[in-house]
Amino acid sequence: MTTLNPTLQPIFEEILARNPGEAEFHQATKELLESLDPVVRRHPEYTDAEIIRRICEPERQIIFRVPWVDDAGRVQLNRGFRVEFNSALGPYKGGLRFHPSVYLGIVKFLGFEQIFKNALTGMPIGGGKGGSDFDPKGRSDAEVMRFCQSFMTELYRHIGEYTDVPAGDIGVGGREIGYMFGQYKRITNRYESGVLTGKGIGWGGSLVRTEATGYGTVFFASEILKSRGTSFEGKTVVVSGSGNVAIYAAEKAAALGATVVACSDSSGYVVDQDGLDLDLLKEVKEVRRERISVYAEERGAPARFIAGGSVWDVPCDIALPCATQNELDGDAAATLVRNGCTVVAEGANMPCTPDAVRVLSQAGVAFAPGKAANAGGVATSALEMQQNASRDSWSFVHTEERLEEIMVGIHQRCLETAEEYGAPGNYVAGANIAGFIQVADAMLALGVI
Ligand code: NDP
Numbered sequence: 455m456t457t458l459n460p461t462l463q464p465i466f467e468e469i470l471a472r473n474p475g476e477a478e479f480h481q482a483t484k485e486l487l488e489s490l491d492p493v494v495r496r497h498p499e500y501t502d503a504e505i506i507r508r509i510c511e512p513e514r515q516i517i518f519r520v521p522w523v524d525d526a527g528r529v530q531l532n533r534g535f536r537v538e539f540n541s542a543l544g545p546y547k548g549g550l551r552f553h554p555s556v557y558l559g560i561v562k563f564l565g566f567e568q569i570f571k572n573a574l575t576g577m578p579i580g581g582g583k584g585g586s587d588f589d590p591k592g593r594s595d596a597e598v599m600r601f602c603q604s605f606m607t608e609l610y611r612h613i614g615e616y617t618d619v620p621a622g623d624i625g626v627g628g629r630e631i632g633y634m635f636g637q638y639k640r641i642t643n644r645y646e647s648g649v650l651t652g653k654g655i656g657w658g659g660s661l662v663r664t665e666a667t668g669y670g671t672v673f674f675a676s677e678i679l680k681s682r683g684t685s686f687e688g689k690t691v692v693v694s695g696s697g698n699v700a701i702y703a704a705e706k707a708a709a710l711g712a713t714v715v716a717c718s719d720s721s722g723y724v725v726d727q728d729g730l731d732l733d734l735l736k737e738v739k740e741v742r743r744e745r746i747s748v749y750a751e752e753r754g755a756p757a758r759f760i761a762g763g764s765v766w767d768v769p770c771d772i773a774l775p776c777a778t779q780n781e782l783d784g785d786a787a788a789t790l791v792r793n794g795c796t797v798v799a800e801g802a803n804m805p806c807t808p809d810a811v812r813v814l815s816q817a818g819v820a821f822a823p824g825k826a827a828n829a830g831g832v833a834t835s836a837l838e839m840q841q842n843a844s845r846d847s848w849s850f851v852h853t854e855e856r857l858e859e860i861m862v863g864i865h866q867r868c869l870e871t872a873e874e875y876g877a878p879g880n881y882v883a884g885a886n887i888a889g890f891i892q893v894a895d896a897m898l899a900l901g902v903i
Contacts, residue, residue: 461494462487465507472511476559478779482566482804483510489886492875497894503902505894512565513546514538517558518608520586522600524593534605536584538618539565542896545616546582547572547832549623549652552630554589561585563779564623567803568832570889571825574864577836582618584609590625602633610638615648615842621835622652624778627698628664632657647842651835655847660838662853663831668702668801669854670830671774671822673861675799676710678820678881679772681869682796687711692770694718695777696739696746699801699828703774705732716768718777719746723765726750726757769793776801784809791817800824811882826868826885833860 458466469483487506494501520532535558538546548568551560561583569581586605590598612618622631631652638649647658655661662669672686679685689712693700696717704714713729719739724730724746731753738749750759766773766786773795775782779802782790787810790798798814799822800806806814806821814821834857841847848856868884871891877883 458487459491461501462490469510476562478563479559482563486886489883490890493887500894503898505897512537512539513541516612520605522604524597532586532588534586534608535561536609536612537561537565537582539581540569540893541580542893542900543573544578544580546618547579548581548583549621550626551585551623552588552590552625554587556585556587564803567825569893570886571829572832573889573892574826574885575829575833575836575860577833579836584620598630599633602630603637606634606637610641613649615646619839620650628654648839651838658842660834660841660853661850662857663834663838665702666834666857667699667828667831669706670857670861671703671799671801671827672706673858674822674827674865675772675797677862677865678797678822689771690715691772691774692716692765692768693774693776694765694781696735700776701736703776703801704730716765718765721745722759722761722763724750724757724759725768726753728756766790770795772797774799774801775805777805778802779804780807782806782810784813786810787813791819795819799827801828822881823885826864826881829864830857830861833857
């Protein structure tokens with residue numbers, strides 16, 4: 455275990471002691487603190503005002519009971535979370551995750567990352583995250599609706615367009631946002647479009663929001679490739695996952711001339727050397743909500759499904775991990791390096807373990823951390839909020855251009871900041887430092903609150 459500098463080490467020890475058992479939160483805070491060494495040397499004012507200790511402590515953590523009735527008439531019980539982490543730059547903003555693995559440590563790691571990601575977008579949004587250990591898989595629409603209504607019956611009192619604006623994440627897409635928005639509207643008797651993002655296009659949603667995280671990740675990777683004098687054209691790409699982020703990352707990579715040869719879900723992965731058939735993938739995963747194996751069955755040879763195993767065994771030039779945290783470990787990174795991969799851009803949040811990041815960096819693979827590379831989703835959520843506030847709706851082309859501009863800007867800012875703080879080409883350092891300084895300066899200006 456690496457030791458941090460003498461200012462930061464006691465802060466990290468305090469985080470460990472005050473947040474026991476929250477491994478993902480420890481991992482995310484440690485990664486940020488590791489980048490801050492040159493910042494605390496240059497800016498003693500942050501240490502004097504205890505900005506780092508304060509930024510690692512959520513402003514508010516809400517945990518609540520979510521009872522609901524299943525189709526058989528049995529009472530089910532889940533736990534709901536919302537961590538309102540930092541509002542120095544704007545209302546708390548971040549998604550809701552419905553997955554059986556959700557507990558406070560995961561919500562806190564995601565909320566913490568969200569603070570800096572949102573700052574990097576340059577938009578006026580703070581950081582938060584929430585969710586539940588509810589598993590939507592295998593549940594009927596009616597069960598999902600009853601769960602969402604019960605979840606919102608508690609959550610509504612904590613959110614609002616000027617307070618806290620949730621969106622989707624794993625297990626929360628347009629269907630779930632619809633049920634939650636409906637319940638919020640009913641309870642409050644307000645058509646407050648700006649309270650949730652990721653809404654349907656017909657009722658306050660923004661074009662490109664569905665595609666934004668995946669497209670944005672590819673725009674970011676494309677900037678990396680440009681800076682190395684190349685492009686997606688003719689490259690082989692592997693994505694992990696086959697959910698919202700993965701599907702649209704694959705779509706944009708293919709549109710830019712790459713062949714996307716593999717994707718996965720938690721049961722295994724599909725290899726399709728001819729390039730994924732994205733219409734079929736969307737039909738299987740988005741419309742029918744089936745397992746990825748069904749894609750291979752219906753696509754036929756040469757596509758095949760491999761149960762279990764690692765999608766990172768499939769050789770590629772560019773890897774886009776788009777499933778979940780810690781899905782790409784040191785061994786998988788070594789395999790990618792051996793197979794000639796040159797760029798890894800995180801569509802998911804923290805999918806690469808610290809070991810993986812080390813292996814990739816040592817091998818000279820360009821590595822883009824999620825808080826920079828997947829910021830397109832939240833940035834487009836902020837564009838949705840803008841459209842809601844002005845009662846306007848923008849065209850697909852205009853919104854996509856805004857998204858691309860934002861991703862190009864984040865890429866530039868990461869590189870410039872990394873250079874300024876003595877870590878040229880290091881996107882992790884650039885993203886962490888640029889995001890941190892923006893929030894820290896706002897916190898300094900707002901006093902000790
Ligand atoms: P979805 O629920 O749409 O899809 C998640 C995908 O990842 C599914 O294919 C799922 O497979 C797979 N997956 C989940 N857990 C595992 C696992 N343990 N092993 C292998 N595969 C797994 O979620 P999103 O696409 O929205 O989110 C994916 C990632 O992107 C998350 O890290 C999220 O935080 C991040 N993100 C999402 C944003 C968004 O706008 N949606 C914005 C920024 C980041 P299965 O169906 O089998 O569970």
